Amino acid sequence: MARTSAVRKVVAQPRLLDAPARAAELDRLIHDRVRLGIISALAAQEGMTFSELKKALNLTDGNLSVHARKLEEAGYITAEKAFVGRVPKTSYRLSEEGKLALGRYLNHMEALIAATRRGPSNP
Amino acid sequence: MGAPVDLGARAADNLRYIRETIESARTFTAVPGWGGVGLGVIALVASVAASRQTEPRGWMMVWLGAAALGALIGLAAVARKARRLSASLSAAPARKFALNFAPPILAGALITVVLARNGMYGVMPAVWLLLYGVAIVTGGAFSVPCVPVMGFCILGFGVGAAFVPAEYGNLLLGTGFGVIQIGFGVWIAVRHGG
Numbered sequence: 001m002a003r004t005s006a007v008r009k010v011v012a013q014p015r016l017l018d019a020p021a022r023a024a025e026l027d028r029l030i031h032d033r034v035r036l037g038i039i040s041a042l043a044a045q046e047g048m049t050f051s052e053l054k055k056a057l058n059l060t061d062g063n064l065s066v067h068a069r070k071l072e073e074a075g076y077i078t079a080e081k082a083f084v085g086r087v088p089k090t091s092y093r094l095s096e097e098g099k100l101a102l103g104r105y106l107n108h109m110e111a112l113i114a115a116t117r118r119g120p121s122n123p
Numbered sequence: 124m125g126a127p128v129d130l131g132a133r134a135a136d137n138l139r140y141i142r143e144t145i146e147s148a149r150t151f152t153a154v155p156g157w158g159g160v161g162l163g164v165i166a167l168v169a170s171v172a173a174s175r176q177t178e179p180r181g182w183m184m185v186w187l188g189a190a191a192l193g194a195l196i197g198l199a200a201v202a203r204k205a206r207r208l209s210a211s212l213s214a215a216p217a218r219k220f221a222l223n224f225a226p227p228i229l230a231g232a233l234i235t236v237v238l239a240r241n242g243m244y245g246v247m248p249a250v251w252l253l254l255y256g257v258a259i260v261t262g263g264a265f266s267v268p269c270v271p272v273m274g275f276c277i278l279g280f281g282v283g284a285a286f287v288p289a290e291y292g293n294l295l296l297g298t299g300f301g302v303i304q305i306g307f308g309v310w311i312a313v314r315h316g317g
Binding site for chain 2: 031033036037040041042043044045048052056057102106108109110112113115116117
């Protein structure tokens with residue numbers, strides 16, 4: 001019974017349930033490990049090239065491309081394509097929307113941890 | 124009690140992952156560009172001062188003095204940049220850089236002692252340039268891509284110093300430590316935030 005009660009307390013956090021549906025959707029988008037990594041790396045660095053991100057996150061070209069495109073379509077990151085000589089170079093930056101999404105995600109995680117720490121006995 | 128514990132643990136794991144990724148990404152800016160420019164200027168001044176020495180020991184002491192001053196300026200510049208970026212010097216990126224940068228420098232110091240004891244001053248420019256170049260390449264593997272490139276350039280000067288007559292050693296030191304570090308330092312400062 002204690003288990004059920006604790007689950008309810010975690011899920012019933014106002015910050016989690018009262019958040020707009022869009023925010024919940026955004027959370028799911030960056031909850032994926034690879035996309036969370038991309039967002040986090042770009043939060044630390046003003047701009048990173050495709051190869052820098054690939055090296056930092058230890059990803060394959062295809063994997064990074066797919067996930068970066070999803071974040072780009074959501075408006076979380078911006079991509080700038082250029083040519084250095086004849087070599088194409090793509091640079092990514094975190095957009096304002098991406099910064100907000102990461103902030104919301106961090107709040108979400110901290111709320112979960114806080115709720116778990118409070119446990120079933122405290123309201 | 125499994126579900127709430129799992130949720131909290133997963134959330135903590137996610138936060139840890141974010142923190143580690145941010146730390147890892149910050150390795151790209153570990154090297155201070157303006158600090159490199161400072162080191163380059165010191166090297167140019169040392170090159171001129173060393174060329175005026177009449178004794179090989181005096182020549183070596185000028186370069187060792189420049190190395191000591193450069194180390195102080197380099198450390199101060201790294202600390203300043205880390206503070207500005209809110210990066211910890213005990214965090215993984217700084218540790219990785221230091222662990223890869225330090226061994227060739229320590230080896231160079233030890234070899235210098237041996238060479239000085241045997242009066243082999245003419246070999247020193249090649250040894251210094253080669254080992255400093257190696258240190259920059261290995262430490263720079265955790266920094267922005269142009270840092271290891273700078274290391275390879277300095278290595279190139281070291282290779283040159285190993286095969287040209289000893290009288291060109293001072294010129295190669297001034298160019299390798301001075302001009303190269305100033306050029307790359309400005310590039311790093313402009314492109315990678317100071």
